[in-house]
Amino acid sequence: MTTDALRAPVHAELPVAIIGAGPAGLSAARALKRLGIRYVQFERHSDVGGIWDIDNPGSPMYRSAHFISSRDKSGFFDYPMPKDFADYPSREQVLRYTRSFTDDFGLREAIRFGTAVSSVEQDEDGAWTVLTSTGATRARAVICCSGVTWDARTPGxxxxxxxxxxxxxxxxxxxxxxxxxxxxxxxxxxxxxxxxxxxxxxxxxxxxxxxxxxxxxxxxxxxxxxxxxxxxxxxxxxxxxxxxxxxxxxxxxxxxxxxxxxxxxxxxxxxxxxxxxxxxxxxxxxxxxxxxxxxxxxxxxxxxxxxxxxxxxxGYDMTIPYVPADYFAWKGGRPQMYLNAFSRQRHNLFGLGYLEVNSSAYTLFDRISHLMAQYLNDQVHRPDRAGKFERLIREDRPDLSGGIKFVGSDRHAAYIEVRAYKKYLRTLSKRLGWAELSPGLFNTVRAASTRKASAHANG
Missing domain, CATH: 3.50.50.60 (FAD/NAD(P)-binding domain)
Known part of the structure; x- marks a missing residue:
């Protein structure tokens, strides 16, 4: 692969591959579905929820766990947690909420449960081959959403x-x-x-x-x-x-x-x-x-x-074991990505959830996946605007610290300050002419899911 790997051909006929059906993967799926971008989602477990499913092998969840952020700050965008949840929801409430989100937006149908991803490789033509426990899939892009709390770090x-x-x-x-x-x-x-x-x-x-x-x-x-x-x-x-x-x-x-x-x-x-x-x-x-x-x-x-x-x-080491290490610029055990989400080394390789943040992550997942979806959509319908964003991926290095001097450790290298991050994403959207997240943006996705569920029940 040449140094032009960031500007590979667009394989619009292929689906986007999402790896993982925890909160980050579900956020990505909803964003792609809103714009009609075809995708396939791989989940090694038998249901959605990621680490919040205590029965998911390797999950770090324990029975007394609660959300660190509060109920009204912790939900997906425009999909608030129920008011009868605790101020700091329990793991059972978070899992129930995540599964309701999946069903309300009709996200299950594209998920291949019980399917583990073993490797991801970019082909010479710029497309991607995703090798899973059930076979190989070709994709136009890969969004890694497999989480950061699976590989335990134990000191000697x-x-x-x-x-x-x-x-x-x-x-x-x-x-x-x-x-x-x-x-x-x-x-x-x-x-x-x-x-x-x-x-x-x-x-x-x-x-x-x-x-x-x-x-x-x-x-x-x-x-x-x-x-x-x-x-x-x-x-x-x-x-x-x-x-x-x-x-x-x-x-x-x-x-x-x-x-x-x-x-x-x-x-x-x-x-x-x-x-x-x-x-x-x-x-x-x-x-x-x-x-x-x-x-x-x-x-x-x-x-x-x-x-x-x-x-x-x-703590845990951030790993993406199915992706070759040189596809991300790893430093101190952290992938160094544009906006903590876009690979600077490979075209159409993304990571969602590989950040440390001082506030609830779910809405941030939505903001990032919203950008990913618009970028993927522009590759087909507005290639000139997609090209502008590709230049930013290569060259833009914004300060997302919000003026905070984070502790100088490997763990803190991926930290962002939530207000600074949100502000920069808004600025970026305006600069590129992309729609910002707004209430009601996902109503069509939810309505379509409701109609389909009703037709299925009546059929």
Whole structure:
């Protein structure tokens, strides 16, 4: 493939291939369906939902999981979550909502369930061959929507441990902790949730962290805390700085590290329940692990604890195993894509969901897939405008940080600030003459699905 791979011929007679039927894949399907773009969707599991289906093999979901963002900020565009859902919906509610979205927009008919994708290759003519467990499919474009929480990252710890170790991807039910002395390593939002499960069920519970985190209450003035997104970032920092000082205070009192970064330069923790358990001695904070020593864990401060189970809540590596590595510019374990979505190396290779964001992702998925669909549509009907966007894919490098200096780690390399990202997408749409997302945009898709379902029921 030459360096002109970004400007390959358009194979309009072929479908677009969507890989994955979790929230990102379903967003892409709805966007393509609205514009009448033919597509086929591959899902290795037996139903939609991605990680939110606890029965999906490899899902990191656990029984006590809830959405980190609130109900009214967490839905697909123009498809709000039901008002009778909790402020922070449970995993069961999120899965039920995702499946209702699938059915209401008639997205099931194009999904090939039980079909795993093993490889994706771009052919010499610019088209794509998608090899699956049921055969090969030729496609004009590929949208990778297979998610970022499947490949667990576990640190190497010196020494030998006599107890059990596991990663949070294996964790499902708090009954695992009964009768155990448990150490949870890592304190992202999942780690904090699991530490709370351990505090309530284990004989003794400990958390080990390398750095400090900002704790943000889930509710401020009776409202979910992410409903302040309309504020500029400086004002949001000011509000939460005051709220944290009044409601949380100095977390080092309970053995936690003080944060070494400003608020929003990394994900804050929306889990004041953990502070409750720390305050009551049901969980004990420890520093980083120095080494294992039989049935003991030795920490960086020289202290040691007898531990039965070590659970690593240490995150995941972003991988797209079915795509050759050189099709994306990988750096620090993250694919470096235009707008975190468009491959700069290959024509019509996209990734949806490969970003870290400080707000709900579902509407962002819709905004990105809306751009993808318009671009694919322009390749057939407005090739001049598609060419302008291809030049942007090659050359445009916008700052999507919103002025936030994110923590300098591989994990944070793909971070974006939601307000800056949305603003740039709006600017881009106006620049190219593309329609912006607006209420009612998908009504025709939903109406067509309703008519088809009614005709099927009456037939």
């Amino acid at each position: 710890i010196p020494g030998d441990f006599a107890g059990r170790t596991m990663h949070s991807v294996e964790y499902v039910d708090p009954s695992l902790f009964r009768g155990q002395r448990v150490l949870v390593v890592g304190l992202g939002n999942s780690g904090a949730d699991i530490a709370c499960d351990a505090a309530a069920n284990a004989d003794a519970a400990f958390i080990s962290t390398r750095r400090g985190y900002h704790f943000v209450p889930k509710h401020v003035f009776g409202m979910p805390s992410d409903e302040t997104e309309w504020l500029p970032i400086w004002a949001e920092r000011l509000v939460y700085g005051i709220v944290r000082r009044v409601m949380v205070g100095d977390v080092s009192r309970w053995g936690l590290h003080r944060p070494d970064h400003r608020l929003f330069e990394s994900h804050p923790l929306l889990n004041t329940q953990l502070l409750h358990y720390l305050q009551h001695g049901d969980v004990t904070a420890k520093p980083d692990i120095a080494r294992f020593d039989g049935d003991k864990v030795v920490f960086a401060d020289g202290s040691r604890e007898r531990i039965d189970l070590v659970l690593f809540a240490t």
